[in-house]
């Protein structure tokens with residue numbers, strides 16, 4: 747897309763509760779902009795499959811719906827930010843989720859001389875989130891996401907991309923969803939407040955209606971992300 751390469755190195759954060767569409771919007775933006783996308787959830791889910799003490803520890807934490815400790819998550823993200831090439835954008839899906847992670851991100855961006863992040867908050871009421879998560883299915887091999895009611899696979903229980911089996915994520919089951927939503931309210935809503943308070947001063951915050959059709963949201967995202975920072979401040 748025109749305009750993207752003229753913007754220097756930058757960080758775009760998708761924030762929102764589980765099921766708010768962060769993964770979908772991150773992938774759409776990555777494919778349109780060429781920016782790299784990092785999903786902390788995907789990194790941690792992969793790490794949790796390993797037969798190591800860390801893998802075992804992550805499996806235990808994630809199975810309860812709790813957040814993984816800040817040090818583990820920050821280590822995974824920091825190295826990716828440090829390796830950013832000039833004029834490249836990095837989309838973070840699911841990070842930061844605690845105020846301490848947000849402060850760590852600020853420190854790194856400052857140390858690298860980078861601007862504050864563009865924060866895109868996908869706002870969705872809890873009743874809709876719970877319904878979406880109970881009907882979400884993911885391809886066991888490539889990770890593509892479907893929804894049994896709003897965006898089913900044309901191949902039924904198989905992925906449209908690679909034919910992999912569509913499965914329910916272990917943490918999308920009822921009791922765990924409630925705990926993930928509670929963790930979001932307790933630990934991540936304060937991060938949103940943190941960015942709202944700093945909007946225009948070391949970062950940009952935009953709230954988006956996450957109940958709209960994904961293509962409509964993606965259009966709004968593209969408008970925000972492709973505008974030069976000076977235009978956003980107007």
Ligand code: AMP
Nearest residue numbers: 786787790808812813814819840841843
């Ligand atoms: P997600 O795929 O973003 O819903 O993340 C799945 C799970 O990974 C979460 O419920 C947490 O246990 C863990 N996780 C992902 N991102 C973070 C983060 N930034 N901080 C702590 N835990 C995280």
